[in-house]
Amino acid sequence: MDQKELRLLEDRCIQENPPACTATCPVHVDVRSFLAEMARGNIDGAYAVYRKTIPFAGIVGRVCDHPCQAACKRGEAGGTIAIAALERACVQLAAPKTAKVPALQKKDQCVAVAGGGLSGLVAAFDLAAKGYGVTVFEAEGRLGGRLWHLGEDVLPGQVILEETASLERLGVRLQLGTAVGRDVSLPELDFDAVYLGLGETVKGLESLELDDRGRVAIDPLTFATSFRGVFAGGSMLTGETVFSIIGSVSHGRRAAVSIDRYVQGASLTASRDREGPYVTRLFTSIQGVEPLPVVSPRNPEQGYTREEAVSEAQRCLQCQCLECVKACEYLASYRGYPKRYIREIYNNESMVKGQHTANGLINSCSLCGLCAEVCPNGLDMGEVCKTARGSMVQKGKMPPSVHDFALRDMEFSNGNKFALVKAEPGQHSCAHLFFPGCQLSGSSPEYVAKAYAYLREGLTGRVGLGLRCCGAPAEWAGRSDLFREGLYEIRHQWHELGQPRIITACSSCYAVFKQNLPGVDIVSLWEIYDQIGLPEGTLTHDGYRVAVHDACATRHESHIQASVRHVLERLGCRVEELAYGRGMTECCGFGGLMSFANPGLAAKVIDRRAGESGTDYVAYCAMCRDRLASRGKPALHILDLIYGRATESLALRPDPGYSQRHENRARLKARLLKEVWGEKVADPTGFENVKLEISGEIKTVMENRLILVEDVQKVIEYAERTGNKLVNQDRFLAYFKPVSVTYWVEYAPAEEGFRVYNAYSHRMEIAGEVQR
Amino acid sequence: MSDGGKSPAGEVWQCFKCRIPMAAGKVTITYLSSEFPVELLKCPQCGLVFVPQELAMGKMLEVEKALEDK
Numbered sequence: 151m152d153q154k155e156l157r158l159l160e161d162r163c164i165q166e167n168p169p170a171c172t173a174t175c176p177v178h179v180d181v182r183s184f185l186a187e188m189a190r191g192n193i194d195g196a197y198a199v200y201r202k203t204i205p206f207a208g209i210v211g212r213v214c215d216h217p218c219q220a221a222c223k224r225g226e227a228g229g230t231i232a233i234a235a236l237e238r239a240c241v242q243l244a245a246p247k248t249a250k251v252p253a254l255q256k257k258d259q260c261v262a263v264a265g266g267g268l269s270g271l272v273a274a275f276d277l278a279a280k281g282y283g284v285t286v287f288e289a290e291g292r293l294g295g296r297l298w299h300l301g302e303d304v305l306p307g308q309v310i311l312e313e314t315a316s317l318e319r320l321g322v323r324l325q326l327g328t329a330v331g332r333d334v335s336l337p338e339l340d341f342d343a344v345y346l347g348l349g350e351t352v353k354g355l356e357s358l359e360l361d362d363r364g365r366v367a368i369d370p371l372t373f374a375t376s377f378r379g380v381f382a383g384g385s386m387l388t389g390e391t392v393f394s395i396i397g398s399v400s401h402g403r404r405a406a407v408s409i410d411r412y413v414q415g416a417s418l419t420a421s422r423d424r425e426g427p428y429v430t431r432l433f434t435s436i437q438g439v440e441p442l443p444v445v446s447p448r449n450p451e452q453g454y455t456r457e458e459a460v461s462e463a464q465r466c467l468q469c470q471c472l473e474c475v476k477a478c479e480y481l482a483s484y485r486g487y488p489k490r491y492i493r494e495i496y497n498n499e500s501m502v503k504g505q506h507t508a509n510g511l512i513n514s515c516s517l518c519g520l521c522a523e524v525c526p527n528g529l530d531m532g533e534v535c536k537t538a539r540g541s542m543v544q545k546g547k548m549p550p551s552v553h554d555f556a557l558r559d560m561e562f563s564n565g566n567k568f569a570l571v572k573a574e575p576g577q578h579s580c581a582h583l584f585f586p587g588c589q590l591s592g593s594s595p596e597y598v599a600k601a602y603a604y605l606r607e608g609l610t611g612r613v614g615l616g617l618r619c620c621g622a623p624a625e626w627a628g629r630s631d632l633f634r635e636g637l638y639e640i641r642h643q644w645h646e647l648g649q650p651r652i653i654t655a656c657s658s659c660y661a662v663f664k665q666n667l668p669g670v671d672i673v674s675l676w677e678i679y680d681q682i683g684l685p686e687g688t689l690t691h692d693g694y695r696v697a698v699h700d701a702c703a704t705r706h707e708s709h710i711q712a713s714v715r716h717v718l719e720r721l722g723c724r725v726e727e728l729a730y731g732r733g734m735t736e737c738c739g740f741g742g743l744m745s746f747a748n749p750g751l752a753a754k755v756i757d758r759r760a761g762e763s764g765t766d767y768v769a770y771c772a773m774c775r776d777r778l779a780s781r782g783k784p785a786l787h788i789l790d791l792i793y794g795r796a797t798e799s800l801a802l803r804p805d806p807g808y809s810q811r812h813e814n815r816a817r818l819k820a821r822l823l824k825e826v827w828g829e830k831v832a833d834p835t836g837f838e839n840v841k842l843e844i845s846g847e848i849k850t851v852m853e854n855r856l857i858l859v860e861d862v863q864k865v866i867e868y869a870e871r872t873g874n875k876l877v878n879q880d881r882f883l884a885y886f887k888p889v890s891v892t893y894w895v896e897y898a899p900a901e902e903g904f905r906v907y908n909a910y911s912h913r914m915e916i917a918g919e920v921q922r
Numbered sequence: 923m924s925d926g927g928k929s930p931a932g933e934v935w936q937c938f939k940c941r942i943p944m945a946a947g948k949v950t951i952t953y954l955s956s957e958f959p960v961e962l963l964k965c966p967q968c969g970l971v972f973v974p975q976e977l978a979m980g981k982m983l984e985v986e987k988a989l990e991d992k
Contacts, residue, residue, distance in 0.1 A: 506991045549990030550954075855979075874970055876935040876944070883935060885973070894978065912978040913986050917950040917957070920970050 151537070156496045162529040163489035164431045169469035170221040171233065173430035176400030179203045181218055181233060188236055188463035193456065196463075197244035200237065204399065205275040206313040209268075209297060211241030212305050214396050217427065223434050223469050228441035231466050232454075235447070239454040256321075257281040259342040259413045264330035267295030268395065269384030270347030271314060272402025273409070277345075278320040280410055285341070286322060289329035293317070295349075296393065331355055336380070343409045346375070346382035347402065350390045365389070371425075372418040373405040379412060381405045400426055433526040434469040474521035474531070477730070479755045480744070481521060481531065484511055488521070488531050495538050506547065512538045513552050513747035516755070517626060518702035518737035520730075532742065539628030551913055552747050553627035554890060555856045559808065563588040563619035564636065566832075568815040570617040571643045574606070575827050579648030581611025584675075585663075587656030588619045590772040590789075592811030595818035597789040598655070601675060602822070604685045605653065609678070614647050615826075616640075617819055620659035622703075626743045637666050644670060653678060655789075657701030657771045658741075660710070674704070676770055676788065680713035683720075688792055690722030696786070697726040697763045699778065700735035701771040708732065714770050714788060721791045726765050738774040745777070746856075756781050766801050780805040807849065809859040837867035841903025848906055857893060857909045864888050865895040866904055874920050881907065885916075892916065935972055937965035944972050951982075954989045 151159070167173075171181035180199055187196035201207045214234055222230035259282055263274045266288030278284045286293070293314040297305060318324070328334060330346070331354020346355070352366055359376030361367040366375055366386055373381045383401030385393065404425050411418050445462035447454045454462060474488060475481045484491060491511060498508035515535040522530035542548040562568065568588065573580045584605050586598040605613045621636035644650065644667075651671040654660040663672045696718060704710050711732050718725050730736045736759050739745050739752035760767075760783035767785040769775040778785035784801035786794075794800045806814065816831075823829040840863040844852070852862070869875040869884030876883040885894045892915065896908040936943050944963035949971055951958050963972040973982070 504992075505988070509991050549987075551986065551990060873939045874968075875938045876970065876972060877938040878935045882938065883972070885971075892973075894973065894975070908975065910975045910978050912973065912982045914951045914953040914958075914982050916971050916973070917952050918969060920968050 151496050151499055151534075151541075156492065159492045159529070159534060160489050162525070162527040163471075163487060163492065164433060164527065165471045165487040166489055167430050167432035167471075169432055169434070170223060170430050171218040171231075171469075173432075174221040174427050175218045176394075176396050176426050177203055177403055178424075179218070182466070182468055184240075185231065185233075185236065185463045185466040186468060188240060188459055189466060191456075191460050193240055193243045193459075194245055196240050197247070200240060205272055206268075206316070208241050208309050208313045209305060210395060210399060211237040212309065213297075213300055215394050217394075217396065223436060223467055224465055226436050227439045227467075228465065229444040232444055232462055235454055236459055236463055239456075239459040242453070243456055243459070254279065254281040256283070257413075259283070260285065261409055261413075262287060262330075262339045262341040262344045263347065264339075264344060265295065265347035265349070265384070266290070266293035266314075266324075266326075267347050267349070267384055268297060268398040269402035269405070270295075270345060271317065272399050273345040273347065273383075273406045274317055274322050274402075275320065276403055276406035277409060278317065278322045280406075282410075282413070284320075284322045285325060286317070287325045287328045287330050287334065289327070289332065291326050293324070293326075329354075336377070342413050343379045343381065345402075345405050345409060346380065346386060347384040347398075348382075349385045363389075371422055372408045373401065374408060374412075374418065381408050381412075432469060433471045433473065434467060435473060436467070439467060471526070473524040473526065474529070477520055477524045477734075477736075479758050480515055480751060483514075483751055483754070488525075488529055488534075491531065492534055495534060499538060499541055509542070509549055509552075510748065511535075512542065513549075514744055514751055515742050516702070516737035516739060516744040517742035518735075519705060520702070520734065520736060523705070523734055535742070536626070536628065539626075540630055541628075543628040543630075548628060550890065553623070553629070553743055555808075556623045556743050556746050557627055557629065557632070558889070559812075560588075560619045560621070560623045560632075562812055563617075563815060564639075567812070568617055568819050570615065570819050570823065571647070572827065573614040573647055574612045577612055577614075578646075579612075580614035580650045581648075582609055582613045582653055583616050583644065583647060583650040584613055584653050585616040585620070585655070585659055586675075587654065587659045587772070588617075588815060589776075589811070590655050590787075591617060591815045591818050593772040593776055593806055593814070594787060594789060595814045595821070597787075597793050598818055599822060599825070600685075600793045601655065601789065602826075605675075605678065608682045608685075613653075614650060615822065616643070616652070617815070617822075620654075620656070620662040622658040622662050623743060625662065626741070637662075641667060641670075657703035657707075657710075660707070661703040674707075674710045674713065674770075676710055676713045676717055679792070680716045684717070684792060688721070689795075690720075691791060691797065692722050693724050694722065694791075694797070695724045695726060695765050696768040696791075697728050697765040698731060699728065699738070699759065699767045699769045699774055699785070700732055701769070701774060702735055702737040702741055703771070705733050705735050710770075717788065718768065718791070723768070723791065726763060728762050730759075730762065738769075738771070738777040740773045740777055752777075753781065756783075776805040779803060807853045808856070809849075809852070812858060812860065837863040840867050840870075842866075843900050843903065843905040845906075848908065852909050855910060857911055861888065861891075861893045861911075862895050862897075862906055862909055865893050866897055869895075887915070935963070937968060937970050939970075940965050940967040942967060944970075953986055954992075956989055958985070 169182050172178050184196050184199045204210045216234035219230050219233045224231050261277050261282045261284050263270045263286045266286050274284045274286050294310045359367045368382050368387045373383045375382050383405045384398050408418050442465050445458050447458050494508040498506050512535050517532035519532050522528050584602050591598050621633045624632035655675040739755035745752035756777050770788045775785050775787040786801050790800045820831040865884050865886040868886040881898050883896045891911050893911045897904045897906050945966050946961050947964040949962045
């Protein structure tokens, strides 16, 4: 990821965009934080938030024309938040505080502000706060201009006097009773810059260019007039019929920015697109938000009491996007959101020395793509993580332990024990190639045999068999080398078999082939059952209610999802749809090798999925079924309903575990070779002949530690052959490192073979050979 | 004696071939181009090493993870 890609990706996550209220406010008051403090009853805290943006808060808080309010999302659920009334309550209830005078270094330059109305006061305040020497020229004998016309009940004169007194504390000089254009001409003002906030008048300003309405021409972006160093705003720009309090604040502030830039010789126009009101990109769902009516003050003239204000503020939705975080356990578990994660991933990738703290973040994603479905901008964190994994592998920075086991499992499936790609007996080519996938073969080998027989019987044209792994684990692990190698082999075998249509029984295989084998015709087994009917004699299930757990790999394959439902209906099932179903389905926690990188999170993912309905689930991916069952959720594979008997107990059968999967695959190959082709697999050799007794408890220990039966066999075979072992009474303890992991096994001779008492492993290597 | 992985209580592991008890000795363990000299029980004669489960799944695992993220 380079800087440009980083920015593009970051930009697609809108979580950090401001809520509509803030974006609509011409000076972008942090209304959300203001309301959060109010809702907590922290009135002084809310006042502090407000004053961070608003000068003369006591004035503006009482009389703001609140354009923010109309933009409030709460309007769609009960009524917009009474933001103006809450600001008023806040400035009335907060403990009185005088504005802090920032201890800034004074600048040498001086600015004249002509007109003591609100825009001029704000310009004077901001410029004085930046250290400029500021003089305000006001025609009247007091500051405030039109603020005095709003009425004593709305804005007491005392408040105007108190609030504007802060200018003098900032060192602003006042020339009251002095009108620019009357008492002093514009060219006479010997200042580095001038701000004009004089209302609609042009009297005495004839030296300035006027627009076609006869008003002083003002650039709406920079507030510059035709005269260098002279800026203007307020009613001079908008006309006096449109008096907006917050608009005046905004004009004064933006003109002060221009004056500062002008005096400092900086660009007047650079990066000013987010000044003034704009439309935010933040999306906030109000799905499921309970509509609540606006709190009415018991005494409307007095406004909100403290209690009323707090309950009204509590209606605030605290607008955020977080659509993906709400939908995904993984994204929620790192306590942030994609924009932050993308930055962390970028930093992780670009750092040279130190701990790569985002490795877990990158490797824990299931790559299921749900985030892209729910994101208003289609941002896919899976793609970001997948790319990052590839880059880690390339730089040699991928932690070896994360994917090692899964990749060795893939190696097993593509090795002698399982891999078998064959046309029907006596044939060299086939019209169809049944590709059941390694997980279905590892989990329910008997169904693979039955489905193969069904296809050979029911389809026109010969049906070959392809037992091997599609390569998905390599892709998920960022191992594009292994992935490409596997695909190359598969394509080659497909050519040799006469380019058959491939029939998959696993959604991951389907997705891998569809995305990576252009020109190959792919169909799912479920579509075949849908098209040519169920096997003869299939039992139906009399209204058995099942909820469909769609596979994430085929979230975009609506035809497969439809076929699955047709087949279930034909099986007599009543189909329940999950809220996160079809295109919005969730991963089972195996995708992306999440369960290897972050087993704790993967367990949470499947628990969340299992908890979405009390109905038994039906999956059409063997791994999904087994993972659901591993957490106690009654779940069936669709083939259980076609070929199984006693579905109640089948729904509860446990995950077979990694060792059993290997054995099942090997046995399936042996069985099909024998039954279909009349061939025999090679007899077991070496360690394969080591017979073991392993209790259920130790099997679980081994499973959790990712230690296979064959690993234990290798250790014992080595120890017995070499005598390199420890002894303690009748027990032996031996270690052996077949490839990258050193396995330790505690065992004792048993009646037939050996009984295993414990197994553990480490990846650190013990240097030095054992001396004979 | 349970299947939980505890060695028979009160006894010490001996090297099967050399028939002598294991004794503390220097062993070098390595991972991802890092080397660590450590003291482990080993056979004084043939050098066969004993890594207890607590070490393998405790400190060693911790160091492995730290090195992998470096």
